[in-house]
Amino acid sequence: MTLWLTRLTPSPTSRLAQQELNGTHGTSLHRRVMSLFPDGIKDSARTHFGVLFRVEDTSSGSYLLLQSNLPPDPTGLPDGYGTLVSRPLDQLLDALTPGRTLRYRCTASPVRKPGATTRTLYQLPAVVDLHGEAADAWWHRQAGQAGLKPLTLHSQPAESVRDHQGPRTSAKERGNRVRHHRVRFDGTATIIDPDLLRTAIHNGIGRGKAYGCGLLSIAPAPDPA
Structure with missing residues (x-):
């Protein structure tokens, strides 16, 4: 099963994105992450899609690293929230x-x-x-x-x-x-x-x-x- 690593870079003009990535209220960020994956999973959707994530804080701002077994759907983000860039981890893991x-x-x-x-x-x-x-x-x-x-x-x-x-x-x-x-x-x-x-x-x-x-x-x- 392919694992995907995604970088979610929040838009500097999105107040919602900045609040969710810079805050410490985990449920709101978890819900935002899970909104990028299909609905209708009976069991734990996070486990089903292998979702793990971490906020990275840098001198130029914060961004989200997201790992999953399905590429996240960027249409799940609100307009102007930010951008997603995904890449498979197969080559790294195989090596x-x-x-x-x-x-x-x-x-x-x-x-x-x-x-x-x-x-x-x-x-x-x-x-x-x-x-x-x-x-x-x-x-x-x-x-x-x-x-x-x-x-x-x-x-x-x-x-x-x-x-x-x-x-x-x-x-x-x-x-x-x-x-x-x-x-x-x-x-x-x-x-x-x-x-x-x-x-x-x-x-x-x-x-x-x-x-x-x-x-x-x-x-x-x-x-x-």
Whole structure:
């Protein structure tokens, strides 16, 4: 199955596009992304179309990276919202071989879920955000499960994404609060298992995938001397 990588560049004159890409309310951006794919899917449409996405912030503005197993339909965007450019990832994924060096990037939600006894003993929440060295250790575990051996790692906090689940019929009835702690991981790595890596790229890493977490991006890098 072909994977497609799409760059959505918002129009500088579209206030809606700027708000959705620069905000931290994940549901509105998720709905915008899913509006680019066909309706009528009984199960999770995000999973069905293999949708993962991430907002990239640069000095010249923000844009959206979107991965999917079907090219997104640009007619799903409001007039003047922005432009889409898609390309297949077949050539990149087919070239993955053991020992090859890659550059990687992933904005993920590093957390741990302590057991009931530990939560009670230390009065911990059900989900604990990981920071600093703990977040880096989490990434090393995830990378290993994705068939990678990290050579370098630079991590930096990213703003948490917040939203609500459920109906918003009134100010007092806003459903469950949703918050995903995020960290961006960048670096280089050696491929250990290409099949595990392809699976991780297809499925994403960690939680919060509907909120812009988990997209693993790779690119060729020079082999270390």
